[in-house]
Amino acid sequence: MDTVLSTLSQALASYSELIVAGDYVASEQSIAELVKFLHSISESLIAEEEPQYSEELAVEIITQIHRYVAAPALGQEIIDALAFELPKAVARLACVSSRCLEVAEGVVDLFVERCSPREMLSILLEAISSLSDPFMSPCCFVPLLGGLMKVIVLIQRRLYEQVKHAVPIILNVLTTMCLKSDDEDTDFEKLFHRATGIACSIRTISVKLEGEDNRKLNALLGLYVLQIMALVSCGMTRDISRCRPVVLQLSDFLPHCDLSYIGLVTGCEVDKISKLVIGDDSEVGVDCFSQVKLGAVLAVIWGFGASEIAVAAKADMTSVLMELKGNWTRRWEAVGMLKYLFSYANLPWALKWDGISFLACIMDGIVSNKDNDFVDYSSHMPTMYASLKVVEMVIMYAPDSALRKKTFMTFKKMLADIPTPWRFSVLMALIKNSNSPSMTGILIDCVREEMHLEKVKRNASVDTVPNSEVSQSSSFWNPSVLELVQMVLRPPDGGPPSLPEDSDAVLSALNLYRYILITESTGNSNSTGILAKENLQKVYKEWLLPLRVLVSGTVSVNMRANDDDTVCALNPVEFVLYRCIELVEEKLKHL
Numbered sequence: 001m002d003t004v005l006s007t008l009s010q011a012l013a014s015y016s017e018l019i020v021a022g023d024y025v026a027s028e029q030s031i032a033e034l035v036k037f038l039h040s041i042s043e044s045l046i047a048e049e050e051p052q053y054s055e056e057l058a059v060e061i062i063t064q065i066h067r068y069v070a071a072p073a074l075g076q077e078i079i080d081a082l083a084f085e086l087p088k089a090v091a092r093l094a095c096v097s098s099r100c101l102e103v104a105e106g107v108v109d110l111f112v113e114r115c116s117p118r119e120m121l122s123i124l125l126e127a128i129s130s131l132s133d134p135f136m137s138p139c140c141f142v143p144l145l146g147g148l149m150k151v152i153v154l155i156q157r158r159l160y161e162q163v164k165h166a167v168p169i170i171l172n173v174l175t176t177m178c179l180k181s182d183d184e185d186t187d188f189e190k191l192f193h194r195a196t197g198i199a200c201s202i203r204t205i206s207v208k209l210e211g212e213d214n215r216k217l218n219a220l221l222g223l224y225v226l227q228i229m230a231l232v233s234c235g236m237t238r239d240i241s242r243c244r245p246v247v248l249q250l251s252d253f254l255p256h257c258d259l260s261y262i263g264l265v266t267g268c269e270v271d272k273i274s275k276l277v278i279g280d281d282s283e284v285g286v287d288c289f290s291q292v293k294l295g296a297v298l299a300v301i302w303g304f305g306a307s308e309i310a311v312a313a314k315a316d317m318t319s320v321l322m323e324l325k326g327n328w329t330r331r332w333e334a335v336g337m338l339k340y341l342f343s344y345a346n347l348p349w350a351l352k353w354d355g356i357s358f359l360a361c362i363m364d365g366i367v368s369n370k371d372n373d374f375v376d377y378s379s380h381m382p383t384m385y386a387s388l389k390v391v392e393m394v395i396m397y398a399p400d401s402a403l404r405k406k407t408f409m410t411f412k413k414m415l416a417d418i419p420t421p422w423r424f425s426v427l428m429a430l431i432k433n434s435n436s437p438s439m440t441g442i443l444i445d446c447v448r449e450e451m452h453l454e455k456v457k458r459n460a461s462v463d464t465v466p467n468s469e470v471s472q473s474s475s476f477w478n479p480s481v482l483e484l485v486q487m488v489l490r491p492p493d494g495g496p497p498s499l500p501e502d503s504d505a506v507l508s509a510l511n512l513y514r515y516i517l518i519t520e521s522t523g524n525s526n527s528t529g530i531l532a533k534e535n536l537q538k539v540y541k542e543w544l545l546p547l548r549v550l551v552s553g554t555v556s557v558n559m560r561a562n563d564d565d566t567v568c569a570l571n572p573v574e575f576v577l578y579r580c581i582e583l584v585e586e587k588l589k590h591l
Helices: 002-021 024-046 051-070 076-083 086-094 098-114 117-130 138-152 159-179 187-206 211-235 244-251 261-266 268-277 292-305 307-312 317-326 328-343 349-363 370-374 377-397 401-416 420-432 437-464 481-489 503-522 533-560 564-589
Strands: none
Touching (some): 002 051, 024 076, 051 098, 098 138, 098 187, 117 159, 138 159, 138 187, 261 328, 268 292, 292 317, 292 349, 317 328, 317 349, 328 377, 349 401, 401 420, 420 437, 481 503
16 A cells, blocks of 8 residues: 555656646656556456455545645646546546545545636546446546536536536436446435536526526526436336435426426427427437436426425426316327336336326316317327327236236226227227237227227117217227227238237137127117128138137147147137127028
């Protein structure tokens, strides 16, 4: 240890002498050797098998650097030159231990106090960008972000431009750290607290600006806060309670940036601030804001789940929910934003549970609004489809059965909120693009349930108004419904379905066909065209008979293989298939 400290002391003294003597060529070589020496020491210390020795040596090195830089007699020229290298060097040593981290922060703070803010901003950003493995850890970045937090408030000129340059660099580092996150590492909390501290600094300097620059800086701060909201929610996934203090701090910035819960959850205010900051400027670093919409949704969902967070955001959650319940367009804008939450794989399931609860809440007790009469529902078709698609993912992949059940009930409420013609089209699209036989079966069952509910409503309407007519164009009872059955029993790529893999979808398709055939027969109607002779013959020859051969063959093969599970799975399919064949044969006899 003594040898290392002595070498460091001599290197610093030698550098000072060269600067004072005006030998700048030799001084550059001297500082290069010093940096190389410190880098080799830091690399050896993090690989050291004796942590206590590593910590003691690292603390002594950083303390000696601090003592040297803090010396009143040290010239400004020397300090300015050392500032380009030493903050990064001590940041590398900071990852040895939490004690080293504290001492390293003191060194960085010292340079911030004694150097030009504008120069230190560039130096710290360059240091942040240049760190690489094995020093890509939160504790290496914490001192540098802490220095940035202090530097920003000292900047006097071109405030918006300077912050605009810094934010993408900071966010890219945080994003990289989240990909390497370790739930047991408490340094991640320190990292996000420093990032939040930078937001405080940006808010502090925003009052120095007026007009357009003030609006743009606050918009930039809003994007920064929303991106961190997403990163912190995804970065510490095992125990989301650790995220809450940071989320609480971040929520406090929303009113300052003129961001409301209703504007965030519908996305309109996110689009507004994004346009104000980014616009057509490709130099801003658009990728660093890739998760601001997720952050916007999370800001509201955190507030929905914790009242103190909503209070920090100065939001009235009851009013937000009532507004969404009473306005179809805004409700589905919110649904469209929620897809970012449900589709993000690394988000904790606890937050997705709150998201489903929020979605179920705005779908319950919907208030009729006359403005809904003027909605162009067709323009919302992509949102309806995409949103239901991601909710499907929760139904399929949620690890908790209670969440899967709750999500499915919410899924049905979402369907019910879509007017009938578009509801049928959305269900058709979901079934056509489903890659899961089980999900396909569930969706086809939803179609059958919709048809049953519609039939009940029609019967009630006829009883009340005997000569009333229901438009077939807005009904599930139309010829297109048979296309759903055909997609499963006679797949578009040719041949019969695969069994037993597609047994869930096949069973639901057969049940739907049987239900339509019986209902149209007993009701003396033919809305779907199912009773037409050519349709019956086509179904019998092209769908049912080939399927009977396939089912019988599959059952026989698995019985010989003693695969009782597969045989049992195919028993319901076989039963409903033979019933459909009997019904079609009976119909054909009387034609």
